[in-house]
Amino acid sequence: MLRNILEILQLLCFRGRKKERSLAMAAALGGSLTLAPRVASSPPGNLAPANLVGKAGAGAGSRIEARVSKVALAMAAGSPVEEAVHASVSGATGGETLPELLTEYMVDMKCEGCVKSVRGKLEPLEGVKAVTVDLSNQVVRVLGTAPVKAISAALEETGRSARLIGQGSLEDFGVSAAVVEFKGPEIHGVVRFAQVSMELARIEATFTGLTPGAHGWSINTYGDLTRGAASTGAIFNPQQQDTEPLGDLGALVADETGRADFAGTKTGLRVTDLIGRALAIYATADKSVHGIAAAVIARSAGVGENYKKLCSCDGTIIWES
Template structure:
């Protein structure tokens, strides 16, 4: 599969998806206090298209989902159960050096999060959620540097290692985002030859136009994120808050 691109109507706020997503294991911390809570969560998730296996552990308040459903779809389903939930890890159970990464756009105008997860050595899954962009079609890419001293202008060229590129296509070319009238964009797709371990410290940049002729309007540094089995803490060590009080950076549509 090549560059993640969709030809959807920019006024349509629904998620852009390029084909069927590859299976990944996704872990959530879910506020479950009784057996009926566990049953409600499992039953709901098992109705989601693309979900193959759901495992819930009430003692540790841990839910593990194996399947091809997008993060946004899974978090929407959990929200419908009325249970508090937080994404805590995603990736392939195989032993990759780095299996997941994240880039957070923190405003003041554009907010969003882009997540990368390694499916196998030749394929990565990309999921993104944005708000605050101007309606229409925007180019976006992974750029060489995580230097944001001059915003997108100091992030360098599009990332394209010597062994990358498919049919002349740069590995860092993420195609286009279709932004709704409300300024929102959601994306789920895959990218060949993209290795998460090579992305840490680089940046994701969103451009004003479809062809990158204009300057970048927003940029964020790519940092390592928790893979599966790496983040079972219920207390945030940075500020001492419990997980339910922490800022929610998952893919809920709210």
């Protein structure tokens, strides 16, 4: 009860401080802003592919059943355990609808011709609802369900330098986004978390350097990397679930080149609770042994928080995958 009261007070404070920024951003988008709906609570261990979550708030129980059914059917059909695990999350790696977010980029633009070129690449993208361009600050804002991977690729096609500088919902959250960077030597990758509502987080990830096949991944309790993944503790489990901990993210499947991509959501995950913890990658789908790589989860800028020029000394590389 006390925790709930504190969370409500905290949220009211955030709303008071950020109201002007939210109104200004909505005005910049031409009044077309539609906030992602709140999703009804479901067991916090539910990592749902985007095609199971969609934007509906109801049916959390049916989503869990659908996920379990996929695994059961895959195993009953004689699929290996790794393939059966992947069956429960594979829908999130395709073109399914993600929850709506605002994503901001710093883009090298010098004239209205640059603005036209950027708009021409972004506006036709599936899932893009609105694009606004601030030429004076060289900021491009994209509202919609399109994944970061698709937006970044479109900006790359313009031939202009672009850096992701902020992501989040225009609803008021204290920490609306976080990022994890794996720097090698073998495994490289970037994982982004963005708060959609108080009970739903959007997750996007890209990894290279993995061995082909299934790899478990999880949010672990500690950000201690003194012994790599071995010193990051158990999987994050704030509610002491007996079954699947909240920090269990299921499994990624790397292709023959060692690349794995993910785009989906996690019910019950709050970005503010993740800062300073670690994200671990495992050699196989089995998480009963220590991971093979880990990185600390760091706070990243929300929308409207990072309108400064970027240079090599202020963390630019963290946005590059």
